[in-house]
Amino acid sequence: MRSRHKILSCIFILTIMGATMAVTIQLPEPPGAEMSVHRAIEERRSRRGYGGSGITLEQASELLWATSGITDPGGRFRAAPSAGATYPIDTYFLVEDVQSLAPGIYRYVVQSHSLELLVEGSFAGKLADAALGQSSLREASAVICLFGIYERTKARYGDRAYQYVHMEIGHIGQNIYLVAEALDLSTVAIGAFHDDRVSSLFDVDGVPLYLMPIGPRAGDAKN
Template identity: 40%
Template sequence: MLNKEVRALETHLGYEYQTATKYQRDAMPSRRLDMSTIPDSYKEHDGPHIPLPKPNMQGGLSLWDALARRKSGRRFSEAPLSLEILGQLLWGTYGATRVAREESFFFRTAPSAGGLFPVEMYVSVHRVSSIEPGLYHYSVPRHGLTLLKEGDFGKELAAASLGQGMLQKSAVNLIWTAVLPRTFWKYGERGIRYIYMDAGHVGQNTYLAATALGLGCCTIGAFFDEEVNQLLGVDGTSETTIYMASVGKSY
């Protein structure tokens, strides 16, 4: 029975990729890194920009309590988030902790393989005080939101996520893309492994930050990639959607 299961597994593309990108002591890939071509570790957008309040580093729920209470929540009330809460959530998820390289490189609250930070964060705002509904990009260096499109896109995101209604009822939806060349520049084909590890770190940060703020949160991996990419205006090749989360006040 086990041999039959193994043979079936070997036909999967994921298995082929996992096998093809294994490190072998006697066949390690050789890559020469040209530092003059290192990709930028963040992107910025033109457009109306909304600064977010500086994150509060004091008090609040302890890490250990947040870990113990963390769970997926899919039922959200219609209460809006405050601008302060949204800013705290986004900073906790993927905000800058310190700056280096002549103030052009930002370490984040989430780790990243090789310090390449392939993940970009977009925010679909539905109910946040002082912010109009719309699709925004999170600016790491400015800790703020840049407007990309006006409107409430909860219905479109729910439809693109196999009909998961929570995306339509949440206060905000976070959408994470991967800018693939950032990681491939250093790690080649094995880089996709690290990109999804990075996304996992970001997702867990969101859960812990939401829990500490008394919010409900549920991450999402099931979606029609190209429908979300089209909504964001990314090409699906060099930058593509890899993960999402719905966040709001729970019942």
């Protein structure tokens, strides 16, 4: 799929605001991932083997929706629970090999279920270097990168926010694990990395909490 990084012009919306031009990609509706919750929990594993054939835009849509997609008609509540619905965790998507997406770093825009391109290029190698050389990051088709913005929760709950944000990252991480399982993809929750080196790659608000590589399964390396 790497050679098929031809970007579909029909899903690009170019927004010209003064001198800045943002590239936004509307994601397709999350198609669903059929597997019983029982089986997904039972079969879930941290999978560190990644094949080279990339993932589809529909699979990306389903996984991103599972992190923080809107799940109520009023647009207020999301896929994972959040203390006081303060939603302190933002999702970024590092793309190497995803159908119809150019390699680069994207921000997941919750309200519109879309991706905003922040910077184009291949960054998986640098991300792996910032995470003790973990090969799952280097070999994945994409990496879901979750950043915590403690101030959002602190404004309401003070220092209790530090516990709440760390509880919430677990909810989101588990959603990703279970959806990846149902889609027959690999993922693993990666928490071992140098915060400053990961942050320097992204230039966004917040503290990196979890990096979750995504890709087709290949011979699983277990720890």
